[in-house]
Amino acid sequence: MTDTSTLTRNQRLVLDALEGAEGPLGAYRILEELRPNGLRAPLQVYRALDRLVELGLVHRIECLNAFVACSAGHDHGGETIAFAICEECGRVTEFVDPEFEHRLGAWCSRHAFRRGKTTLEIRGLCESCAA
Amino acid sequence: MTDTSTLTRNQRLVLDALEGAEGPLGAYRILEELRPNGLRAPLQVYRALDRLVELGLVHRIECLNAFVACSAGHDHGGETIAFAICEECGRVTEFVDPEFEHRLGAWCSRHAFRRGKTTLEIRGLCESCAA
DNA sequence: GCCACCACGTTATATGATTACATACACCAA
């Protein structure tokens, strides 16, 4: 897990908000939660989020335009993280699969595509909600 | 390839705009392009896009909040489409990988996750741009 | 002290998406 002791006040607040949430939160939603703590403008939230994402403590969920605290603590060494997102309860499960990595790598080298950040998001229903 | 002869005027215009573009376009960008053709409001574009996506003629790129014309013509029978997106020139390449599909299915059934739409987007540099 | 650096704060604005409501036309049944 990444070091967490050097976070600034705003970063700490945003991270706490995300860790306390059931699922992903949008930036403006976070802002509402943190108004009582003195945050007033979107940029304060976005700046904190940028840093937290950079540190790997928070992930951006593209298909929701929202953010979620990293729940894994696994060391995200550049490998692609898959997110299974329950559309009912909102919970997000992270996992990695070396075989994914391998297949993606194979396609990319076959096509001389220099790979950057990869997004893999699965929407659906989690076990509890599918019942 | 899906039937294209039944499109309405607005749908036709939006599809043509996307097919004429180098890469993905945002909805407001499309609107600008089509103002000369009489489109005036975002909703006109969004409605056309909804339908085109439904028909499989257009894909939404989540990480860009933008849309791209289907370049493959392959029959997208519910399988996950991977998009390789060049961050330099904007070009998007689609592909599918049955083995990938298989691994996804495996994880989902192991975790009793009922799978819905899956997003797989690879950002990076295409062969021409990586040079 | 002075400067560079970084976090922070504030306002305004750009971009993306939807809600609500009214209009127009094709098609079919009574």
Place this chain on the structure above:
DNA sequence: TTGGTGTATGTAATCATATAACGTGGTGGC
């Protein structure tokens, strides 16, 4: 023919997401 249903359309207003531009304030090196 008339009325009703369904679908596409047009327009305005509004919500949601994200960034630009500018200024402030502390901290550490020199």
